[in-house]
Amino acid sequence: MNLVYINSANGLSKAALETVTYAKKLGADVAVVTNGNAAAELLATLGAYGASTVLQDAGVDGQDPSQLVKLVAAAASKVDASTIIFSHDLIGKAVAPRLSVRLKAGLVAGAVALPEADGSTKVNVFSGKAFGFVKVNSAVRIISLLPNSIQPEQTGGNCSTEAFDSQAGSSAITIKATKKPEGAIPLPEAELVVSAGRGLKGPENWGMVEDLAAALGAATACSRPVADIGWRPHHEHVGQTGVAIRPNLYIAAGISGAIQHLAGVNGSKVIVVINTDAEAPFFKAADYGIVGDAFEVLPRFTEAVKRFRAAQH
Amino acid sequence: MNILVCISKAPDTTSKIAFTNGNTQFDENGVQYIVNPYDEWYALVRALELKEAQGGNVTIITVGTTADDAVIRKALAIGADDAIRIDAPATDAYFVAMQIAEYAKGKGFDLILTGKETIDYNGSQVAGMIAEALELPYISIATKLDVAGSTISCEREIVGGMQEVELQAPAVISCAKGMAEQRIPNMRGIMAARTKPLNVVAPAALEALTTFSTYSMPAAKSSVKLIDPNNLDELVALLHNEAKVI
Numbered sequence: 001m002n003l004v005y006i007n008s009a010n011g012l013s014k015a016a017l018e019t020v021t022y023a024k025k026l027g028a029d030v031a032v033v034t035n036g037n038a039a040a041e042l043l044a045t046l047g048a049y050g051a052s053t054v055l056q057d058a059g060v061d062g063q064d065p066s067q068l069v070k071l072v073a074a075a076a077s078k079v080d081a082s083t084i085i086f087s088h089d090l091i092g093k094a095v096a097p098r099l100s101v102r103l104k105a106g107l108v109a110g111a112v113a114l115p116e117a118d119g120s121t122k123v124n125v126f127s128g129k130a131f132g133f134v135k136v137n138s139a140v141r142i143i144s145l146l147p148n149s150i151q152p153e154q155t156g157g158n159c160s161t162e163a164f165d166s167q168a169g170s171s172a173i174t175i176k177a178t179k180k181p182e183g184a185i186p187l188p189e190a191e192l193v194v195s196a197g198r199g200l201k202g203p204e205n206w207g208m209v210e211d212l213a214a215a216l217g218a219a220t221a222c223s224r225p226v227a228d229i230g231w232r233p234h235h236e237h238v239g240q241t242g243v244a245i246r247p248n249l250y251i252a253a254g255i256s257g258a259i260q261h262l263a264g265v266n267g268s269k270v271i272v273v274i275n276t277d278a279e280a281p282f283f284k285a286a287d288y289g290i291v292g293d294a295f296e297v298l299p300r301f302t303e304a305v306k307r308f309r310a311a312q313h
Numbered sequence: 314m315n316i317l318v319c320i321s322k323a324p325d326t327t328s329k330i331a332f333t334n335g336n337t338q339f340d341e342n343g344v345q346y347i348v349n350p351y352d353e354w355y356a357l358v359r360a361l362e363l364k365e366a367q368g369g370n371v372t373i374i375t376v377g378t379t380a381d382d383a384v385i386r387k388a389l390a391i392g393a394d395d396a397i398r399i400d401a402p403a404t405d406a407y408f409v410a411m412q413i414a415e416y417a418k419g420k421g422f423d424l425i426l427t428g429k430e431t432i433d434y435n436g437s438q439v440a441g442m443i444a445e446a447l448e449l450p451y452i453s454i455a456t457k458l459d460v461a462g463s464t465i466s467c468e469r470e471i472v473g474g475m476q477e478v479e480l481q482a483p484a485v486i487s488c489a490k491g492m493a494e495q496r497i498p499n500m501r502g503i504m505a506a507r508t509k510p511l512n513v514v515a516p517a518a519l520e521a522l523t524t525f526s527t528y529s530m531p532a533a534k535s536s537v538k539l540i541d542p543n544n545l546d547e548l549v550a551l552l553h554n555e556a557k558v559i
Contacts, residue, residue, distance in 0.1 A: 098451065102445055126433055131530075131531065180475075235474065288552070
């Protein structure tokens with residue numbers, strides 16, 4: 001049995017559907033374990049992605065990794081799991097390592113593909129500059145899957161949901177405040193990202209970045225200097241010290257493409273670079289480049305996207 | 314307050330990444346090693362700030378061979394009081410974490426800090442593993458850290474936002490940008506680091522749970538296709554028809 005942990009407290013994220021799809025593609029039956037009190041009808045939709053059972057512990061709120069590890073361990077024991085899958089998101093990064101120690105099961109952290117024929121699994125190493133193939137030496141293995149590595153796939157099927165008391169104990173962590181911008185697409189999950197840097201000259205000029213993002217249905221991001229000087233919030237900063245992302249499309253305007261920035265975006269499938277300086281290093285990493293002024297190119301780009309969208313309908 | 318800061322060596326950000334021995338080993342030829350930036354800039358510097366404000370001791374620990382002594386001295390030069398090196402090659406995250414947990418057990422550290430990940434293997438695993446082995450609470454990817462008495466206040470990243478949390482020491486925290494600013498060691502620190510204690514400890518008998526069988530490099534990027542800045546419709550058409558991303 002393959003076991004998938006998902007956080008369903010805020011609905012079913014794309015990352016959650018990716019992990020269930022991944023577990024299904026591994027071949028065995030798929031059980032899901034989750035915390036929180038999502039509606040049973042919502043959890044039952046996981047059947048379409050390949051889950052046969054969902055175990056739900058409404059008594060665990062998901063804030064404390066030491067509770068979550070007990071939840072997943074109890075579920076793993078109940079379904080006799082041989083592979084346990086997490087998303088390599090902020091929860092997976094906190095819980096999967098704990099589970100590795102608890103079950104003495106090897107962890108493949110940040111898988112980007114299904115396992116190879118020899119049983120090894122591909123991960124990013126050296127901040128996306130290379131790949132490594134990890135072999136697990138234990139009987140049970142844990143894989144945390146980097147978001148946007150595979151697409152969720154509906155294969156059809158039904159699943160049952162079951163209340164599950166994992167005896168996870170109480171939370172050791174008290175939540176004082178939560179700051180979460182409403183409606184924004186979380187950057188690591190975004191398929192399309194529009195990003196800008198110091199070339200935009202000031203926070204008052206971000207309207208044209210947001211316009212293009214809105215036309216595309218993309219998330220917005222920024223370079224480190226822009227976050228450091230406070231033009232944009234820190235959670236938008238992508239790069240070595242910020243968030244690492246791997247969207248299908250990354251559009252960078254007015255960013256030179258320092259190696260530290262590339263380390264956060266080099267997993268992107270397609271990169272578009274807009275820069276006035278034809279010598280900007282980012283062009284070497286780009287698929288499509290526009291040598292031009294972002295102040296002129298971005299609004300034209302937005303108009304072109306709108307024309308394209310209108311023609312599609 | 315006694316703080317244990319886990320550090321790792323990592324290749325300098327600008328290092329050329331290549332592999333040797335039939336792509337089974339990282340090619341260290343010409344590679345300059347540094348203290349992993351997250352360990353140094355955020356975990357170590359914040360530990361030093363807390364010690365300076367409240368008293369106590371900052372110990373650094375790494376799992377490695379004599380080849381790691383240079384980065385240990387660098388961390389001592391920045392201001393750590395003493396250093397522990399568990400004398401074994403760092404085979405995988407589990408091995409490293411369990412060695413550190415084995416050493417830290419029963420020594421009364423109030424805080425165990427790590428960087429949020431290393432810039433070579435990027436696994437973000439060691440801190441969580443130490444926390445589980447020592448049965449301690451764990452805050453993953455904290456961007457702020459304060460301590461008042463035995464109460465720890467942190468700001469941590471959550472999916473799509475930030476959260477302020479509190480918990481009781483002892484605890485394990487992995488540290489990220491926002492927590493502190495990089496410190497450049499001065500000459501006095503560098504001189505003092507030469508005589509600070511570096512204790513070499515024999516490793517516990519443990520096996521790694523994972524191995525890297527091989528490595529590969531991403532396919533070379535074909536050269537950039539330049540688009541006329543006056544013809545954005547062409548770009549949109551290419552993104553749709555050729556790249557198939559919109």
